[in-house]
Amino acid sequence: MKRLLKGGRVVDPANGIDGARDVLIDGDRIARIGADLPVDGATVVEIPDGMVICPGLIDMHVHLREPGQEHKETIASGTASAVAGGFTAVACMPNTNPVNDDANVTAYILAKAREADLARVYPIGAVSRSSKGELLADIGDLRKAGCVAITDDGHPVATALLLRRALEYAGMFDMPVIEHCEDPSLKGDGVAHEGYYAATLGLRGMPGACEALGVERGVLLSELTGSAFHVAHMSARASLRAVRKGKEAGVRVTCEVAPHHFTLTDEALATPLAYDTNTKMNPPLREAEDRDAMLTGIADGTVDAIATDHAPHHYDEKKVEFDRAPFGIVGLETAVSLSFDRLVHAGRVRLSRLVELMSLNPARILKVNGGTLSEGAPADITILAPDLQVRVEAAKLRSRSKNTPFDGWVLRGGVAATMVGGRPLFVNPETRISF
Amino acid sequence: MTTVHDVEQKPAVTSLRSKDLLGIAEMLPEEITLVLDTADAMKEIASRPIKKVPALRGKTVVNLFFEPSTRTRTSFEIAEKRLSADTLNIAIATSSVVKGETLADTAMNLEAMRPDMIVLRHSSSGACHLLSRICRSAIINAGDGTHEHPTQALLDAFTIREHKKRLKGLKVAIVGDLLHSRVLRSNIHLLTKMGADVWVCGPPTLMPTDIRRFGVTPTSHVEDAVAGADVIMMLRIQLERMEGAYFPSLREYFSVFGMTEERVRRANPDVMIMHPGPMNRGVEIASEVADGPYSVILEQVANGVAVRMAVLYLLAGGADYEEAA
Numbered sequence: 001m002k003r004l005l006k007g008g009r010v011v012d013p014a015n016g017i018d019g020a021r022d023v024l025i026d027g028d029r030i031a032r033i034g035a036d037l038p039v040d041g042a043t044v045v046e047i048p049d050g051m052v053i054c055p056g057l058i059d060m061h062v063h064l065r066e067p068g069q070e071h072k073e074t075i076a077s078g079t080a081s082a083v084a085g086g087f088t089a090v091a092c093m094p095n096t097n098p099v100n101d102d103a104n105v106t107a108y109i110l111a112k113a114r115e116a117d118l119a120r121v122y123p124i125g126a127v128s129r130s131s132k133g134e135l136l137a138d139i140g141d142l143r144k145a146g147c148v149a150i151t152d153d154g155h156p157v158a159t160a161l162l163l164r165r166a167l168e169y170a171g172m173f174d175m176p177v178i179e180h181c182e183d184p185s186l187k188g189d190g191v192a193h194e195g196y197y198a199a200t201l202g203l204r205g206m207p208g209a210c211e212a213l214g215v216e217r218g219v220l221l222s223e224l225t226g227s228a229f230h231v232a233h234m235s236a237r238a239s240l241r242a243v244r245k246g247k248e249a250g251v252r253v254t255c256e257v258a259p260h261h262f263t264l265t266d267e268a269l270a271t272p273l274a275y276d277t278n279t280k281m282n283p284p285l286r287e288a289e290d291r292d293a294m295l296t297g298i299a300d301g302t303v304d305a306i307a308t309d310h311a312p313h314h315y316d317e318k319k320v321e322f323d324r325a326p327f328g329i330v331g332l333e334t335a336v337s338l339s340f341d342r343l344v345h346a347g348r349v350r351l352s353r354l355v356e357l358m359s360l361n362p363a364r365i366l367k368v369n370g371g372t373l374s375e376g377a378p379a380d381i382t383i384l385a386p387d388l389q390v391r392v393e394a395a396k397l398r399s400r401s402k403n404t405p406f407d408g409w410v411l412r413g414g415v416a417a418t419m420v421g422g423r424p425l426f427v428n429p430e431t432r433i434s435f
Numbered sequence: 436m437t438t439v440h441d442v443e444q445k446p447a448v449t450s451l452r453s454k455d456l457l458g459i460a461e462m463l464p465e466e467i468t469l470v471l472d473t474a475d476a477m478k479e480i481a482s483r484p485i486k487k488v489p490a491l492r493g494k495t496v497v498n499l500f501f502e503p504s505t506r507t508r509t510s511f512e513i514a515e516k517r518l519s520a521d522t523l524n525i526a527i528a529t530s531s532v533v534k535g536e537t538l539a540d541t542a543m544n545l546e547a548m549r550p551d552m553i554v555l556r557h558s559s560s561g562a563c564h565l566l567s568r569i570c571r572s573a574i575i576n577a578g579d580g581t582h583e584h585p586t587q588a589l590l591d592a593f594t595i596r597e598h599k600k601r602l603k604g605l606k607v608a609i610v611g612d613l614l615h616s617r618v619l620r621s622n623i624h625l626l627t628k629m630g631a632d633v634w635v636c637g638p639p640t641l642m643p644t645d646i647r648r649f650g651v652t653p654t655s656h657v658e659d660a661v662a663g664a665d666v667i668m669m670l671r672i673q674l675e676r677m678e679g680a681y682f683p684s685l686r687e688y689f690s691v692f693g694m695t696e697e698r699v700r701r702a703n704p705d706v707m708i709m710h711p712g713p714m715n716r717g718v719e720i721a722s723e724v725a726d727g728p729y730s731v732i733l734e735q736v737a738n739g740v741a742v743r744m745a746v747l748y749l750l751a752g753g754a755d756y757e758e759a760a
Contacts, residue, residue, distance in 0.1 A: 199643035200460070202560035202582030202617060275561030319539050321559030323580070 002026050003422070003435070004039055008047035008383065011054045013352045014360050014372035023053055025379045028421035033373055045435050050387060051416055054355045055373050056088025056380030058362040059332060061153075061178075061232055061256060061307035064090070064121070066112060067105065068097025073312040073400045075109065078332070079118035081310070081399035083426040085332040086415035088380035089120035090310075091366055094131065095154040101126035101137035103145035110146050118425055119418075120380070122148045122368055124178065127166045133158020136169060143173045148366045151178035153232060156214050164221050171227035176254070176365060178230045181214025181239065182206075182283070191323045193284040197266045201274065203322060208236030208290055211283050215239040219246035219253050230365055231255035233309045235283040237293035244302045254365050255297075256307040259331060259338040260285065260405070262294040268405060277318045277325035278405040281311065298357065299348045304365060306357045308335045312401030330399045334406050337390045340413020344386065351386070379422035385431050388414040451749050455567045455574040458583035459624035467592065467625060473745035474593050474738070480517060481740065490748050491520035495550040498524045499541075500577070501557045506712055506736065507577050507586075511554050514743035518751075523550075542566050552750060555579070560617075573750045581615050587711050588621035590742040592629065594735050595666055598707055603630035608660040608702075610692060611670025611719050612681075614641040618711045619670060623649050636660035637670075637692065640681040657692050664702040669694055669710040672719045685718050694720045699729065707731050 003025045010021035010033060022037040023030065047053065059082065065073040073081075075092075082090045092109065094100035100109065106123045113121035125142035129135045131152040139150055150170050156179060157163040166177050187206045192198040194205025215231055219242055222229035231243060234255045246253040260281065265288050268279045279285055297303040311328025318325050339358065343349045349357075359382075363371030370380050394407035416431035417424055424435040448465045459467070480486055496515045500508055508524065515522040527541070536544075538557070542565075545553065552573040555563050560580030567574045578584040592602060599605055607626055613619050613635050626633045633651040635642075636659075646653045654660050661667055672688060682688050699706065708720075708730045716722045725732060 194644050196645035196648050199645055200620065200649070202580050202620060204581075205644060275564045316537070319565075320537055321557070321565060322561045323559050 002031070002042035004037060004042040004044050005047055005053055005381075006044050007049070008051050008053040010373065011052050011352050011355050012373040013356050014055070015374060017373070018352050023373065023381070025422045028379055030373055030375055030377050030379050032375055045433065047383065047433065048431065050385075051431070052351060052384040052386060053373070054382055054384060055359045055371050056418070056420065057086045057336070057358045057382050058089045058091070058366075058368070058370055059087045059308050059310065059335070060091045060305055060362040060366055061258075062090045062092050062310040062332065063095065063312065063328070064092040064109075065096065065312060067108060071314050075112040075121065076116035076118070077398065077400040078310070078312070079113065079116050079121060081330070081332040081397065082119035083418040083420065084398045084415070085334070086336045086382045086384065086418055087119055087332060088382060088418060088420045089122060089368065089370055090332070091122040091124050091148060091362075093151065093153045094124055094126040099126050099130050100124070100147070101129050101131065101142070103138070103141040106142055106145035106147055119420060122146075122366060124149045124151055126150065127152045127157050127177065128162060131155065133162060136162070136165060139169055139175070140173065143175060147175070148368055149176045149178050149230070151180065151232065153178065153180045156180050156182045156184065160217055160221065163218065164225060167221055167225040167227035167229060171225060174367065176228040176230045178232050179214065179218045180232050181211050181218060181234075183210050183213040186210035186213065191280060192269055193266045193286045195266050195287045197269045201269055203269065206284065208238050208286060211236045212238035212242055215242040219243070219251055222246070222253050223249065223251045226252070228252045228254070233258050233261065233283055233307065234303070235261045235286050235290060235294065237290045240293050240297045240302060244297075247302065254304040255302070256305040257294045257298060257303050258307060258309045259335045259342075260329060262291060262298060263338050263342050264405065265291050275322045276405065277320070277322055278329055278403050280322060280325050280327055281309070281329055282327035295348055298343060303357070304361045306335065306339060307362070308332055310399070312399050313403050314401060315403070318403050329403050329405060330397060330401055332399065333397050334392055334404060336384065337392070337411035337414050338406070340386060341411040345412050379419060381419040383416040383418075383433065385414050385416040385428070387412060388416070388431060390414040454750070455563070456585055456746055456750060457563045457567060457574065457576050459585045459588050459621045459628070460583065462628070464628045467589070467629060470589055470742065470745050470749060471593050471596060473749055474589070474742045477744040477748070478738070478741035480744070481737075486517050487519060488517065489519045491515065491518035491751055494520045494552070494751055496520045496522050496552045496554065496747065497545055497550045498522060498554045499545070499556070500524070500526045502578070504556055504578070506739070507556065510736070510739040511577060511743050514740050514747055517740070518744055518747055520747070538562060538565060539569055542569050546570050546572060552747065575746060575750065578617055581617050581620075583621045584617040585621050586739070586743050586746055587618050588625040589746070590735055590739045591622060591668065591709060591711070592625050593738050593742050594709065594731055595707065597738070598731065599665060602626065604632065605665040606632045606634065606663055607666040607668060608634045608636060608664040609668045609670065610636040610657060610660060610694065612641045612672050612676060613637045613646070613670065614643050615673065615676070616670045622668065623651055627651065634660045634664070638682050641676070657698060658701055661698055661702045664706055666707045666709060667694065667699065667702060669708070669720050671711070671713065672715055674715070689718055692719065693717075694724050696721065696723050696727070699724055709735060711735070
């Protein structure tokens with residue numbers, strides 16, 4: 001089957017395209033991109049004025065919770081959430097139960113993803129067995145089974161030595177090591193950013209230096225080993241400085257920032273709802289200087305990717321005392337709107353830069369397909385509605401969990417449709433595109 | 436007994452705005468004055484041969500304590516009984532390893548039995564906020580984690596006002612473990628709202644982040660903190676803080692920060708020495724000071740009952756206790 005997307009603005013930074021083009025899809029592949037393509041028997045899909053056709057968005061940091069915590073999310077519900085949020089692919093963290101430290105777990109995840117048949121799923125394997133920080137996991141097996149990177153996310157790799165070995169070993173397979181950067185002794189039993197708001201609410205703090213120490217460690221070891229090191233969910237200005245310094249020195253370091261870290265500050269701990277456990281995540285919401293540094297890093301190119309750290313938790317788990325609540329919020333279905341509203345419409349980045357951050361760069365860092373609309377590439381396409389007014393409604397999220405601090409927010413910019421392998425798997429009824 | 440009327444802070448309100456007392460942070464200065472003035476009248480009840488008024492007759496008050504407490508729980512219970520409330524004490528031992536019912540479920544179960552007020556003591560900051568969103572009952576914070584202990588600050592202010600006839604313009608030095616103290620946070624909110632000059636003193640390791648934004652003067656030099664002070668308020672040093680490497684030893688803590696007679700002499704001649712209890716004699720305070728002429732520590736305990744009666748009474752809607760008596 002052939003489909004011709006007609007009338008949109010195509011933004012494909014990998015091929016230097018930003019302008020009015022038609023996109024011809026043949027089966028699961030992109031056949032042609034060009035101005036005023038002939039219909040030639042294809043089904044014409046009229047793209048309304050102002051809408052943007054871009055390579056499918058890739059979220060390189062999500063927690064799909066399956067196997068083991070299916071009450072929070074399943075691969076089916078998580079990938080449904082992904083396509084509703086404009087993501088055609090997600091990379092899922094290994095902190096499941098059991099941990100994805102074994103090819104059988106990887107195979108299970110991929111089988112569930114095929115069954116769900118929504119967004120593509122790229123599993124990320126564990127650095128160490130059970131992510132315990134002692135022995136390396138069978139990284140070669142994980143690679144063969146389909147893992148695209150390794151991490152002990154949720155925690156930093158236990159020792160500098162083990163991180164060094166992981167970088168050296170994974171380097172052999174050209175897989176990046178993704179690190180949850182944190183000095184455990186400085187984190188202590190912290191539950192929020194160490195700042196004025198934690199002080200006034202009597203919450204135990206963890207300073208930005210706690211994260212930056214982990215970033216510095218990783219940059220040094222990446223330099224030592226020559227292997228690719230990726231900083232997960234960066235939040236502190238000192239971390240950004242360390243990444244920038246590393247890049248200037250030619251170290252193979254990349255980093256991602258989550259929408260909540262470029263949108264919110266620790267003030268959200270106190271207002272509008274004091275002790276709202278949906279403002280509790282790790283790394284925590286930091287002070288305004290940190291949030292502003294993330295915005296600067298996104299604009300000046302230091303930040304490579306936007307990733308959500310989608311971390312679903314059941315409402316029972318969040319409806320507890322703040323210090324007992326688990327860290328994390330869902331993010332797949334709010335990322336595009338927050339990015340449009342806070343980055344593009346705020347004049348901080350151009351749309352093509354946003355596509356780099358959310359599609360091209362994640363594909364490059366993970367070395368997976370996608371990130372471009374090249375002819376012959378899989379037809380993973382996101383159609384964006386830059387001026388759509390979006391009202392976030394937690395209860396209506398496709399994710400099995402509703403733990404978002406953005407409930408009720410009105411944002412400018414959203415998703416019109418998401419196509420994976422040429423199939424429209426999500427079509428926003430408010431944008432009137434008919435496939 | 437003298438009835439004190441603060442000439443600078445006439446009560447502009449006759450009731451509290453909130454159904455709960457979660458913290459001093461949410462209170463207006465006029466509300467604080469209202470509580471203190473009401474406590475003046477409540478204190479008189481303790482001098483009567485029959486120390487009971489029917490103001491809360493038919494009201495059920497649950498004292499829900501998730502942390503051990505003698506002073507505060509007893510004080511609330513006496514206050515409730517003097518107001519003729521039906522009281523119920525629930526003490527639940529909790530630790531992070533004990534997996535019991537959630538706080539929300541406990542609260543909803545209690546709520547189903549329709550109490551009028553819940554007095555909550557809990558080791559988690561914000562536990563009272565959680566309850567206030569679940570419960571129709573009035574929630575009174577009897578200490579939540581390291582957040583607030585509002586009735587302690589109110590009874591401290593009441594005691595200061597009895598002696599000094601005012602709060603505005605007084606220099607108050609608060610010395611001790613500032614980081615982990617809910618008493619500190621409530622007192623800072625209250626005293627700064629009422630116009631006192633608040634100094635806080637402790638080692639930098641026990642100083643909350645950005646403490647200046649609270650409107651106080653921080654220092655780690657205890658001599659500067661107490662110089663010319665009208666009130667010295669000591670905070671308890673928890674013995675386990677040594678393990679967190681907040682300071683090297685109790686002996687050294689006492690030598691650097693301990694409140695000795697010599698240090699007290701730098702304060703105003705009529706200085707008041709306060710301590711919310713329980714005290715560690717020889718750690719944060721020398722016994723000579725705790726037992727000395729300027730110490731009002733036991734007055735604080737006595738006033739706690741009157742202040743808590745005032746809070747209970749006002750949150751119950753302020754039935755006319757005089758008439759009822």
